[in-house]
Amino acid sequence: MQPDQDGVRPNYIAGGWRPGPSARTNENPSDLDRPVGLYAHASAADVNDAIGAAREAAPGWGDAPATTRAAVLDAVAHELRARREELGRLLASEEGKTLSEGVAEVARAADIFRYYAARTLDPHGELIPSARPGVEVEVRRRPVGVVGVITPWNFPMAIPAWKIAPALAYGNTVVFKPADLVPGCAWELAAIVDRAGAPPGAFNLVMGSGSVVGEALVRHPGVDAVTFTGSDRVGRHIAVRAAERLAKVQLELGGKNAVIVLDDADLDTAVALVTQGAFFSTGQRCTASSRIIVTPGIHDRFVTALAERTRALRVGHALDPDTEIGPVVDDGQLEKDLEYVRIGKDEGATPLVEGSPVQRGTRGHYLSPTLFVDTHPSMRINREETFAPIASVIRVSGYDEALAIANDTEYGLVGAIVTTSLAYADHFKRHAQVGMTMVNLATAGQEYQAPFGGAKASSYGPREQGAYAKEFFTEVRTSYVKAG
Numbered sequence: 399m400q401p402d403q404d405g406v407r408p409n410y411i412a413g414g415w416r417p418g419p420s421a422r423t424n425e426n427p428s429d430l431d432r433p434v435g436l437y438a439h440a441s442a443a444d445v446n447d448a449i450g451a452a453r454e455a456a457p458g459w460g461d462a463p464a465t466t467r468a469a470v471l472d473a474v475a476h477e478l479r480a481r482r483e484e485l486g487r488l489l490a491s492e493e494g495k496t497l498s499e500g501v502a503e504v505a506r507a508a509d510i511f512r513y514y515a516a517r518t519l520d521p522h523g524e525l526i527p528s529a530r531p532g533v534e535v536e537v538r539r540r541p542v543g544v545v546g547v548i549t550p551w552n553f554p555m556a557i558p559a560w561k562i563a564p565a566l567a568y569g570n571t572v573v574f575k576p577a578d579l580v581p582g583c584a585w586e587l588a589a590i591v592d593r594a595g596a597p598p599g600a601f602n603l604v605m606g607s608g609s610v611v612g613e614a615l616v617r618h619p620g621v622d623a624v625t626f627t628g629s630d631r632v633g634r635h636i637a638v639r640a641a642e643r644l645a646k647v648q649l650e651l652g653g654k655n656a657v658i659v660l661d662d663a664d665l666d667t668a669v670a671l672v673t674q675g676a677f678f679s680t681g682q683r684c685t686a687s688s689r690i691i692v693t694p695g696i697h698d699r700f701v702t703a704l705a706e707r708t709r710a711l712r713v714g715h716a717l718d719p720d721t722e723i724g725p726v727v728d729d730g731q732l733e734k735d736l737e738y739v740r741i742g743k744d745e746g747a748t749p750l751v752e753g754s755p756v757q758r759g760t761r762g763h764y765l766s767p768t769l770f771v772d773t774h775p776s777m778r779i780n781r782e783e784t785f786a787p788i789a790s791v792i793r794v795s796g797y798d799e800a801l802a803i804a805n806d807t808e809y810g811l812v813g814a815i816v817t818t819s820l821a822y823a824d825h826f827k828r829h830a831q832v833g834m835t836m837v838n839l840a841t842a843g844q845e846y847q848a849p850f851g852g853a854k855a856s857s858y859g860p861r862e863q864g865a866y867a868k869e870f871f872t873e874v875r876t877s878y879v880k881a882g
């Protein structure tokens with residue numbers, strides 16, 4: 399499928415490409431003078447049609463042999479893997495992460511589709527002994543029906559993949575609304591699913607804003623379940639909308655993730671994993687490390703080494719192979735990032751490395767990273783998710799205080815500890831109030847075959863990824879059977 403004669407890439411509804419009432423330019427944050435392309439916006443009527451098509455396709459897709467669904471998912475995986483360099487460039491161009499990060503994300507999406515192709519052949523039922531003679535109790539997992547998939551802009555390929563692949567694998571049909579800032583990867587994914595042989599209506603793409611397309615999807619009685627990743631504000635709104643009509647909902651929201659660096663930590667390991675977690679992907683990750691909690695015996699050495707590494711980070715065009723930190727996604731996010739640098743200074747934090755907009759060969763949203771020290775846990779930079787290349791160091795007296803501060807947040811996505819002590823590592827794994835813990839590893843870098851999700855305000859509903867995904871994407875039916 400090529401763009402239409404006006405160069406606009408259309409929506410994908412009921413197995414066909416359909417233009418929308420308007421279109422939006424997909425910006426390239428590394429080079430504002432060279433946009434990525436034009437993408438159609440869907441209307442609320444288009445969304446209704448997509449949901450109608452998904453409803454019509456649901457019985458056939460849900461009852462299709464598992465091998466049929468596996469073949470489609472496998473074909474998607476194959477094309478994603480084969481085109482990972484090209485699609486990684488597109489991803490880096492529209493989102494701003496570096497080319498190597500973009501290619502790795504596409505490869506990961508391919509792995510996710512391949513993984514869920516295999517999951518279609520897992521047993522999805524069990525027999526429970528009955529208390530009555532001659533009776534059998536069967537438990538069977540059935541698809542939920544039509545799933546609305548709503549995704550954020552920061553992982554334009556991986557997050558859609560880890561929602562769409564299990565939805566389809568477990569026999570659901572999908573209406574997918576990507577973030578308006580990154581329609582490019584979503585559009586390519588739709589074209590790939592189409593070529594992979596999904597029947598008409600099994601998968602639909604409706605591009606456009608949250609206020610029109612997202613709302614129409616969330617409110618529609620024909621959508622049985624909504625899986626959402628994004629901000630807490632929108633997530634809470636979606637949860638209320640879903641609850642009003644008793645639709646299933648799964649939310650992955652923000653994070654304010656801590657890394658505890660103890661006196662006995664290996665210094666190089668600590669600096670490397672904090673640099674990775676705090677600044678790579680331009681800090682635009684729900685799993686970013688933003689509160690770095692450090693004990694006194696290592697504090698000064700750690701801060702000196704981290705500041706040196708932070709100053710040396712190369713900020714630049716996402717496609718430049720030398721770049722370590724690509725641009726911020728858009729001007730609104732850049733303004734927000736700079737506002738947090740101002741807030742931190744106003745609150746009395748010391749910007750040991752102060753981030754500021756930087757000029758490069760092309761016009762883009764380039765921002766150097768910020769490292770705050772002498773910060774207090776009550777400061778806004780330590781309480782609010784910044785989604786920016788900003789890290790702040792909190793000095794503590796020892797492990798107990800470090801853990802208390804790490805847990806003193808409304809969020810609970812992931813936490814890390816850097817230590818050579820098995821006792822502290824084990825205590826942290828058991829007492830950190832998060833969904834995922836890391837020991838001597840960065841807060842980012844989760845794997846698709848394991849459950850992903852958080853505690854407290856970071857997540858709501860069943861876990862994503864791995865075999866745990868079936869909790870959300872299936873429902874259980876119990877049958878009592880007596881022969882003759």
Ligand code: TAP
Nearest residue numbers: 550551576577578607608612613628629632650651652684
């Ligand atoms: P949001 O602004 O919440 O947007 C997420 C998605 O929801 C977008 O597709 C958005 O559409 C849509 N949306 C907005 N209003 C809606 C409405 N009323 N009804 C239905 N859909 C609506 O988040 P974002 O700015 O894209 O992403 C950043 C946030 O995502 C951060 O808070 C971050 O922590 C979180 N995040 C969490 C995770 C996990 S796994 N926990 C992973 C990545 C990101 P538009 O495109 O039109 O805005």
